[in-house]
Amino acid sequence: MDLEHAWSAALRTLARTLWQIEIEGTLLEPPTDPRFGDFTCNAPMRLAKQLRKPPRAIAEELARAVRNAGFPRLAKVEVAGAGFVNFTAGPEFLQEELARILSEGARYGRSTMGGGRKVLVEHCSANPTGPLHIAHGRQAAVGDSLAHILDFAGYRVEREFYINDTGNQIEMLGKSILWRLSDAAEPPDENCYRGDYIKDIAAELRASGRTDLEGAKRLGVERLLREIKRDLEDFRVSYDTWTSEDSLHKSGKVDEVLNFFNSWGLTYPKDGATYLKTTDHGDVEDKPLVKADGTFVYRLPDMAYHRDKYARGHEILIDLWGPDHHAHIATMKAGMKALNFNLVPMAEVRSASTAVPEQRPVAFEVLLIQYCRLLRGGVEQKMSKRAASYVTLRELMEEVGVDAARFFFAMRKPSAHLDFDLDVAKQQSKDNPYYYAGYAHARVCNITVKGLEDKKIAPADVTDGVWRGAYDASRIGPDEAALLKVARQFQRHLEIAARDLDPAFVAEYLRELSGAYQSYYELGKPDPGKKVLCDDEPTRRTRLAVSAAVQQVLRNGFALLGLHAPEKM
RNA sequence: GCCCCCGUAGCUCAACAGGAUAGAGCACCGGAUUUCUAAUCCGGUGGUUGCUGGUUCAAGUCCAGCCGGGGGUACCA
Missing domain, CATH: 1.10.730.10 (Isoleucyl-tRNA Synthetase; Domain 1)
Incomplete structure (x- = not known):
């Protein structure tokens, strides 16, 4: 334990003996001005109302107690301003810190704040229907960095990629490949993928001799997933697990969730579809789980997926999504509550061992990673997915390098828009x-x-x-x-x-x-x-x-x- | 309409559980180098933190209402 933590603990003890109270939150902070010493404590002001005393009086009381307690390495403690207590440490303080940095090496800075809680960070999870582009790049950069950070902060982190390898968009992928196999100038569906990579897959499909829709879908997913994995690896983004949506269907976990909802009367039919009463749990309107044609809406397997994450023992579920999934947050939370999840804020998740298994609290945090604009010469590079003229992650890596790209993606708050200036990212200054x-x-x-x-x-x-x-x-x-x-x-x-x-x-x-x-x-x-x-x-x-x-x-x-x-x- | 993000120096952004005098970089002005790599450093100019109220000993930070910008709002994912 370093000096700051030792002193914090000692201060909490003093507060208990002086006033019989527990002080919440941060106790010692770096001061705004070096003249105020090495640490500053503003607790007296925060406690004024509760203790019914002027902040300065509380500060004096605390400072006196600190002097009497003989804090280790303490050189000076004094009251200042409206009720700050400023601490100055002796020279051993930094001497010991230097020794610690050098001896702890790559472990220096590690924290125990996570308390070994199990966190699942699911990020990127791009559909295998095309190459990764820069929006995925930002999600992957933020997600991977976050996983490193949480690990360093004492959480047990698992990094996961969810593969949407079934459903409507994969159907469209298959059709797109078959389209490129034909002579048709225009695709059979306006939602078809038009990128050149589809032509490559079509050519490979032709060579394989299997030219049916199922074969096209399977080859497409396999090829594009391989590409995605390679891009992520080169971007230094690694995963512990890759979970396939199709496998959730095949294992019956999706049906299980639907049956659960149905059997508890949480669903109702409407216009031939099946709706979940998500408004019971805060959603703005009830959402369909099963379409009129009998196929599942993506949110149903998604709910099954999150139930599976929980079943695997994770206590904190962190999802990084694109901003287009905004409305999905309320729906997912409603679905999880309908599944009897005990959702709590991340800070309130305590160790699993102390809770009844069925009611084990779990945190569900969704981070919407905002889009970024690419600037070149001060001009925004417009992107159009339909015309396949968007910038891929691969192109970005080649142009500015992995390091600059990852630093740029990480340096802005993820929820805020990011201007990615290509000229600056390439500049060596x-x-x-x-x-x-x-x-x-x-x-x-x-x-x-x-x-x-x-x-x-x-x-x-x-x-x-x-x-x-x-x-x-x-x-x-x-x-x-x-x-x-x-x-x-x-x-x-x-x-x-x-x-x-x-x-x-x-x-x-x-x-x-x-x-x-x-x-x-x-x-x-x-x-x-x-x-x-x-x-x-x-x-x-x-x-x-x-x-x-x-x-x-x-x-x-x-x-x-x-x-x-x-x-x- | 509803939901989310953002309004801080001319520009891009900070401000760490609300704390002491709102800070950096770019740009501009002035300095430092026969270099432990100048891909750098030091100093200066520059602010009614979008507006109006509220809570508080204390508000850029929290609350309410406006104004402005961006995004989202499928039986696609």
């Missing part, structure tokens, strides 16, 4: 946040290379290109301390990202940390005595240690977003 952050990392790597060349670093102190020598922590100066203070915020940002299901906090943090290191590095320009590779050996070693720590934290952050940390630029 400060404008491009990926290159900016990467440059800081590359600079640390380069210092090590340069140090070895100039014999300022002994080869024995370098492992895999990373400096791992001994250092004197007491030589940490103000500039190094400022850097370490930013570095230790990593876990905080990770936890916020996990709580809000938003990787943008990590992206934003990477900019902050890399910027801090750039500034630190530049100190050596006008004043060579401030270079990392300075002449004084003990100082040099300490600066190398601090640089290696920043390098490590940058790497950990990059990994959360699925990015490579460049070693040379």
